[in-house]
Amino acid sequence: MSSAPLKTQLNKLMNYMFAMEFLGDYFKTLQMLENDGCPGFIAEITPLFGKQVEGFLSELSKLLCEPLVDFEKIDAYLRRLW
Structure with a gap:
């Protein structure tokens, strides 16, 4: 099963949460740390x-x-x- 639909759904949810200000700069920083080799x-x-x-x-x-x-x-x- 492809993970593409799940990734799309996750991206939509995150965009909504950023728009509603549930997520902000701190979360973006966490994402960068995760992307830098800490899955x-x-x-x-x-x-x-x-x-x-x-x-x-x-x-x-x-x-x-x-x-x-x-x-x-x-x-x-x-x-x-x-």
């Missing part, structure tokens, strides 16, 4: 990023539930996500 790099790094984001969101949730919100700590977490 599967994006597939390996994406779950790691997801786990890291999950931890950040958990910490943000705790910080926002404090009686006195420390916005400097929140800003630090948000900058790490950016």
Whole structure:
């Protein structure tokens, strides 16, 4: 079975995601790293990023539930996500 239809479908999906700004410059950088001889790099790094984001969101949730919100700590977490 040819992979051409799947590649076409993937390209359409990625173009849509770029147009909707779900993907951006960071993803393009990851693509370049993968293209430079690290096949599967994006597939390996994406779950790691997801786990890291999950931890950040958990910490943000705790910080926002404090009686006195420390916005400097929140800003630090948000900058790490950016």
